Structures are given as structure tokens and as C-alpha cells.
Amino acid sequence: MMKTTASSLLLPLLVLNLLGQEGYTMFSIVGAGNIIVVSGSSDIQRAINSSTEGTTIFIKVGTYHGPIYINKSVNIVGEDANSTIIESGQHNHTIIVTSSNVLIANLTIRNRANYTRSYGILLQKVYNVTVFHNVIEKHFVGVKLEYSCGNAVSENVVRYNRYGVFLQWSSNNSIYANNIYNNSWNGIELNYGECNVVSRNFICNNTAYGLEIPIYAPSAYNRIFNNNFLMNGRLTGLRNAYGPANNLWDNGFEGNFWDDYSGVDLNFDGIGDTPYMIAENSLDNNPLMGMFYRFKIDWDSEFYEIWLISNSTILDVYVGIGSANSMAEQFFIKLSVKDPVSAMRFCRVAIPRSLINGPYIVLLDQAEVPVHELSYSNDMWAYIYFSYRNLIQKQELIIVPEFSSTVILLSLAMILIFRLMMRRLKG
Numbered sequence: 001m002m003k004t005t006a007s008s009l010l011l012p013l014l015v016l017n018l019l020g021q022e023g024y025t026m027f028s029i030v031g032a033g034n035i036i037v038v039s040g041s042s043d044i045q046r047a048i049n050s051s052t053e054g055t056t057i058f059i060k061v062g063t064y065h066g067p068i069y070i071n072k073s074v075n076i077v078g079e080d081a082n083s084t085i086i087e088s089g090q091h092n093h094t095i096i097v098t099s100s101n102v103l104i105a106n107l108t109i110r111n112r113a114n115y116t117r118s119y120g121i122l123l124q125k126v127y128n129v130t131v132f133h134n135v136i137e138k139h140f141v142g143v144k145l146e147y148s149c150g151n152a153v154s155e156n157v158v159r160y161n162r163y164g165v166f167l168q169w170s171s172n173n174s175i176y177a178n179n180i181y182n183n184s185w186n187g188i189e190l191n192y193g194e195c196n197v198v199s200r201n202f203i204c205n206n207t208a209y210g211l212e213i214p215i216y217a218p219s220a221y222n223r224i225f226n227n228n229f230l231m232n233g234r235l236t237g238l239r240n241a242y243g244p245a246n247n248l249w250d251n252g253f254e255g256n257f258w259d260d261y262s263g264v265d266l267n268f269d270g271i272g273d274t275p276y277m278i279a280e281n282s283l284d285n286n287p288l289m290g291m292f293y294r295f296k297i298d299w300d301s302e303f304y305e306i307w308l309i310s311n312s313t314i315l316d317v318y319v320g321i322g323s324a325n326s327m328a329e330q331f332f333i334k335l336s337v338k339d340p341v342s343a344m345r346f347c348r349v350a351i352p353r354s355l356i357n358g359p360y361i362v363l364l365d366q367a368e369v370p371v372h373e374l375s376y377s378n379d380m381w382a383y384i385y386f387s388y389r390n391l392i393q394k395q396e397l398i399i400v401p402e403f404s405s406t407v408i409l410l411s412l413a414m415i416l417i418f419r420l421m422m423r424r425l426k427g
Contacts, residue, residue, distance in 0.1 A: 007232065044068055044076075044086070059084050059107070066094040066109075073101035081106045081133055088112070092183035093119040094139070100126045108135040116140065123148045124388075131156060142183070145170040150177065153178060158187075164206065167193045168217075174199075177294060181205050187232065190243075199251075200294050203240075204230040213243030220244075225251040226292045226307070230259040241278050249276075251286035253376045254309070257288040265289045269374055269385055270309045270348030290346065299355065307350040312337040314347075315394070319355070331356055333399040337392040346387040348374070349399070353382055356401055362386045364397040 036047045039060035045068055047057050056075040066088035070076065074096075078084030078169040085108040088094040094109050096119075109120045112334060120136040121143045123129050127150040135157045136142040140159075141365040142161040143153055147169045155178040158164040162182040164187045169171060171194045179202045180187040187206035190196060190213045203210040210232035213219050224247065229240035240258055249255055254271065260424075263272035270290065275283040288313035301320050306317055322332065339345055360382070362369040371386040388397070 011255045025246065032089070046070070048074060048076075059086075064167070065405055067092045069101055070095065070097045070102055070104075072099050074099075075103040076105070076107070077103065077108040078108075078134075081135055081241040082108060084108065088118060090116055090118070093122050095121045095213045096353065097121065097123045097126055097129055099129050103132065104130070104134065106134065108137070110136070111138045113138075119144045120158075120222045122146070123151060127151060130154070137161060141166045144168070145173060145211075149173065150237075152176065154200045155165060156420065159183065165195060167191065168218075169193065171195050173197075176200055178202070179204075180210075183207070186210075188212070189214070190219045192221055193219045194221045196222045198224045198227065200226045202230075203232065204228070205234075206232045207235055208238050209233055211241040211243070211249060215244060218244055218246075220246040221248070223248045223251065225249065225255055226288075227256045228291050229256055231378050232415055239278075241284055243278055243280070245281040247282070249278060249282070250286040253286055255284035255286035255288060257291050257309075258284070261287050263287060263289075268346070268387065270346060290348075297355065302354075304352050304355045305350070306355075308334065308335075309348040310346060312339050312347065312390075313347040330400055333398070335397040336394070337390075337397060339380075339395055342412045343390045344387065345390060346385065348383065351382045351384065351399070353380060356399070358382045358384070359400045359402040359423045361383055363400065363402050364388050364395065365391060369397070386423075 008049055031057065033054035034052060035056045035058055036059050036062065038044050038047050040062065044059060045065050048070060051057060051074055053073045056077060059078045061079045061083045062087045066086050068086060084106065084207040086094055087110045088383045089112040094111060095104065104121060111118045112265055116141045119141045120139040121131055123145045125147045127148065131153045132141060133155045137160040139161045141163045142158040142165060144166045145151060149170060150232045152167060152174045156178045158178055158180045159182045161183045162185045164183045166189045168191045171425050173196045175188060175198045177200045178240045181204040185208045188198060188211040194199045198211065210229045211224065229389060232240045242262065256294045261272060261276050263274040265271060266273055272287040272289055276287040277283055288309050290309050293310065295306045295313045295317040297319055308314055315338055318334040320332060358373060360371055362371045369386050369388050371384050374383040374385055378382045
């Protein structure tokens with residue numbers, strides 16, 4: 001049997017291979033132009049100054065000193081996100097970006113003086129900058145965008161700052177799949193910006209709001225969905241989020257998970273039947289009944305994502321080919337879950353049809369679980385929903401494509417022909 005786990009992600013100019021939960025430990029560079037390796041006592045700023053447009057500056061494990069000024073289109077990539085460290089002290093910003101078309105990836109970016117008005121990464125008047133898979137901590141603002149459009153902040157850990165991610169006069173940016181937690185004021189703040197997308201982030205235990213769009217610095221037409229909001233504002237009497245009514249808190253059919261939502265789901269689709277109130281006339285119309293999970297799949301040299309909404313604890317997702325049921329070897333998706341014994345649980349799964357097309361069967365301990373495909377499904381994605389009772393604390397759910405009646409009849413016909421041939425041979 002073959003199987004693969006969520007293992008890699010394709011980036012512009014780079015392929016970074018995930019070899020562990022804590023950070024990237026190895027990567028290869030594809031079509032990245034010139035490469036400058038910085039190590040030991042080398043100086044990052046000198047490497048940037050001597051580089052040409054499109055150069056990749058690969059920084060070996062070690063501790064380096066900021067501030068770093070990036071004023072040309074380069075890729076700054078660390079060897080390991082947890083042990084390739086750039087740090088600054090007191091009031092200094094750590095990385096300042098004033099050029100577009102830049103990648104900053106796989107670094108720890110921190111301030112020794114614990115955020116005295118410093119920024120971890122500051123983007124000023126730029127576009128097409130990607131801040132990817134970094135640990136950003138102990139600044140006044142972890143990542144700040146000023147007058148910047150069309151940038152991506154994704155898959156970072158942003159913690160122990162005053163503000164996690166702060167956008168000011170910035171529009172059409174993506175804040176995607178970050179872990180933003182334990183910041184001493186807001187996790188995310190949007191000031192005077194439009195059409196930003198904040199999605200699939202884990203936003204937890206920030207002292208003030210998980211996400212705030214202040215009334216004194218209004219922003220409009222921002223779309224916020226598929227985020228997990230947990231335990232924000234508990235120490236200050238605030239809430240998970242605040243923002244005026246001219247922003248969208250769902251994508252049209254899925255909103256966010258709120259740990260203080262008390263609604264119910266009587267039509268069994270994983271979406272609450274009543275809105276979640278963010279502020280007066282500001283609603284999440286499609287609050288999630290379980291947490292949002294996102295898994296990256298590398299299968300047969302192609303890259304996919306599988307999205308889940310569930311009140312189970314999803315430990316992992318596998319894909320492979322094997323005897324997932326008693327009928328035949330076939331492609332399957334396996335969900336590893338953990339829950340209290342006898343608990344009723346549900347999963348709402350978004351599956352790329354190019355990975356596995358339906359209709360689908362869901363198996364729990366070789367027994368079929370009732371499953372139905374939701375109306376949101378389209379040519380690219382299938383959305384399915386099923387519920388089940390946990391038999392043991394840890395167990396596995398298998399999703400396989402349903403055999404069509406034609407395939408079943410052909411299989412039975414082949415078995416019958418084989419048996420008749422065997423009888424003739426014996427006779």
C-alpha cells in the first residue's frame with residue numbers, strides 16, 4: 001500500500017519541502033536565479049547590497065543582527081525556521097522592505113528588547129511581497145503593511161508582539177493560514193484598507209481582539225472567513241472580533257469558527273442556523289459549528305489542499321492506494337481523529353475533484369457511515385457531510401469513491417464467468 005502525508009508546498013521561484021511539524025529542515029531551489037549563501041560571520045545586508053534582481057539569499061542556521069533593508073527584488077530564505085534567527089534591539093525594526101517582488105521565508109524574526117516600538121517586518125509602498133513560514137515575535141508589531149497592495153502573509157507564527165499583523169492604508173492583501181496567538185493587544189488590525197482577505201488563520205488568546213477593524217479607522221469590503229477565533233479578549237472583557245457592517249465575515253456559504261457561538265445546526269451541514277454577532281449590523285451569517293482544518297497533500301508530484309470543518313480533533317490526513325474496503329484496491333483519503341468515547345461528531349470535508357471524484361463512501365471500522373454531498377459543491381470541489389459516534393478514543397475514517405452500479409455489475413459478471421470456467425476445468 002502506498003501513502004503520503006501533507007509534505008510539501010509549491011512557491012513562486014522555490015520549492016520548500018516540509019519534513020516535520022516544527023519547521024522546514026530542507027529545501028531545494030528551482031529557477032531562482034543567482035544564489036548567495038550567508039553563514040557564520042557573514043553579513044546579510046552586504047549580501048543584499050551585492051546581489052542582483054532575482055537573487056536568492058540562503059541564510060544558514062545561526063543568529064544574525066538586524067535591521068535588514070531590502071530595497072531590491074530578492075528572495076531571503078532561511079535554512080530552518082526555528083534556528084535561522086534575525087534579531088534587532090531596542091527601537092530598531094528587524095526587516096524593512098521597500099521593493100516589490102520579494103520573498104521572506106523560513107526565518108525567526110525577533111526583537112531582543114521585547115517590542116519597544118519596533119516592527120518585525122515592515123512593508124512600505126510595495127506589492128507582490130510574500131512573507132511565508134516565519135516565526136515573528138517580541139515586536140511592537142509583528143508584520144506591518146503601510147500603503148501596500150497585493151501582498152501575501154501566509155503560514156507564519158506571529159506571537160508575543162503587541163499587535164500581530166497590522167495593515168494601514170493597504171488593500172487587496174492576503175492574510176492566510178497563519179498562527180496568530182498570545183499577542184498583548186490585537187491579533188490582527190485593519191486600518192483604512194479595502195478588499196483584504198483574512199482566511200484560514202488560527203487566532204487565539206490575544207489580549208484584546210483577535211481581529212479588529214476600528215471604527216475610528218474604517219475599512220470596507222474586507223472578507224474574513226474560515227478562521228478559528230478562540231479565547232481572544234478574555235482578560236479585557238472584549239470579544240473575539242470587532243468591525244463595522246461594510247465588511248464580509250463569510251465567503252457566501254462558510255464563515256468562521258467562534259468559540260463563544262451558542263447556535264445550533266438543525267439541518268446538519270456544519271453551519272450554524274443563526275448568525276454570530278460581531279457588532280451592531282455586523283454579522284457572520286454562516287458561523288462554523290466546528291473548527292476549520294487545512295491539510296496540504298503532495299500526491300503523485302501534484303499539490304492539493306483538503307479542508308475540514310469538524311467538532312472532532314483531526315490528528316492527520318493521509319491519501320493513498322490500498323484495500324480501504326473489502327471490494328478492491330482503490331484511492332482513499334484517511335482521517336485520523338481523536339474524541340471521547342461515544343461522543344457524537346461530524347465532519348464537513350472539501351475535497352478537490354481532481355484528487356478524488358465522487359460520489360463518495362465513508363467507512364468507520366469497515367462499516368458505512370451515511371454521507372451526503374452539499375449543494376455548495378461545484379466542478380472543482382466536492383463538499384460532503386457525515387456524522388458518526390466515536391467507538392474508541394482514536395480511530396480512522398476512510399473516504400473512498402463509490403463504485404458505480406456498472407462497475408459492480410461488471411465485477412459480479414467477471415466473478416460468475418470465473419466460477420463457471422473453474423467448474424468446467426474441474427469437470
